[in-house]
Amino acid sequence: MKDRLQNVNDLLLVCTEILEGNEKEVRDLRFIFNKIKTLNNLASQLMDIKKYYVGESEREDGLLSKPAYQRLCEYVENLKKEANRELSSYVFVIHGHSADISELESTLKLMDKNPIFIKDLDNNNTSFIEKIENYSCVKYAVALLTPDDWGATKESNQLVLRGRARQNVIFELGYFFGKIGRDKTICLVKDGVEIPSDLDGCSNLKYKENMNEILVELKKYLS
Structure with a gap:
């Protein structure tokens, strides 16, 4: 986990890879529901990340700074809003x-x-x-x-x-x-x-x- 958290941009990229589907997946009804489930899991995992890996500043041991953690939370929250808008149809x-x-x-x-x-x-x-x-x-x-x-x-x-x-x-x-x-x-x-x-x-x-x-x-x- 620490290796993946050394750079918040890497973690954002991981989130994007998980949540973005190809054209075939987007047409598949299952995609939006899997997307919602993944986002909810990520939101839950963010609580553990905050507890164990968020520090006052980014350090070599892999701790996220509070601003970086906040950007990650906002990123996931925006993805949830987008997915819920799609789900509303x-x-x-x-x-x-x-x-x-x-x-x-x-x-x-x-x-x-x-x-x-x-x-x-x-x-x-x-x-x-x-x-x-x-x-x-x-x-x-x-x-x-x-x-x-x-x-x-x-x-x-x-x-x-x-x-x-x-x-x-x-x-x-x-x-x-x-x-x-x-x-x-x-x-x-x-x-x-x-x-x-x-x-x-x-x-x-x-x-x-x-x-x-x-x-x-x-x-x-x-x-």
């Missing part, structure tokens, strides 16, 4: 089996958003929950609640089936409530779907036939 889409998925994808792209669909992510021998974890550091999530399943209560004397969203949609919705907050997780509820009472008071946009009915409201939420 991504929206994780929670969905079931409805054909409305295609319309939602087109709608988000018209808003200059980059929708993330779990079905499009590389397998890489990872489970669904691991995929969600790996791509969940987004600014917004949109949950499409459509009547893909039937459900009924056992307490009723008569079996009354109601349209419900798929179980994975409800699970992923709760995950993003906890991860990024319910104010950043928007529910698009199609007519005919029964939603849990726990979702009352959340950001629910209801529509009957198509996304045009809620286009203005959705754009406000994602702005």
